[in-house]
Amino acid sequence: MPETNSKEWTKYEETIEQFIQVIAKNMSLYGVTPSIGRLYGVLYFSEQPMTLDDMRSALEMSKTSMSTGVRALSDMKMVEPSFKKGVRKDLYKSEEDWYKSFTSLFGSRWRHHTETNIEEADETIQELLKLKDEAEDEALREKIDQDISRLEYAQNYYRWLxxxxxxxxxxxxxEYVPKIDQKKSKE
Incomplete structure (x- = not known):
């Protein structure tokens, strides 16, 4: 086994840690806290599946925080349970297929918000139609028509989305934006 406290290993660990910090910072795009992003980064670079205790010692965070982070990452399909014969504690490993993680996370998050927006637009249109029926002010009726038109445009956008x-x-x-083949990208 190589000497892991050499300058080379220290430089290696610093380099990986820098990238994990970038992952942690950019995970906010997915609605994930930096600490959960760091957890994902540690799991991603781990050679073996890790227990909550392993993660806790690697990140110096509480076991409760680790459990919450693993659950959040699991819900996003970025971490999955693992099994190793003879190990009784729960093991976890990162999902290696970032494309799969992205499509799952993007789909579920955007679907939820888009469906909510469609429902809100429908309800707003219905309320505006009631107001228009009751309104005597012609300027208000015209303004309501304009706003309904805007909301219908929004609905069409949400349907496209x-x-x-x-x-x-x-x-x-x-099919439109192909995955980049690992082997071809190195050539």
């Missing part, structure tokens, strides 16, 4: 979300979730996105 739902189609896009389906393209991502179904994996058809890769």
């Amino acid at each position: 739902m189609q896009f979300i389906h393209v991502v979730e179904s994996g058809k996105i890769f």
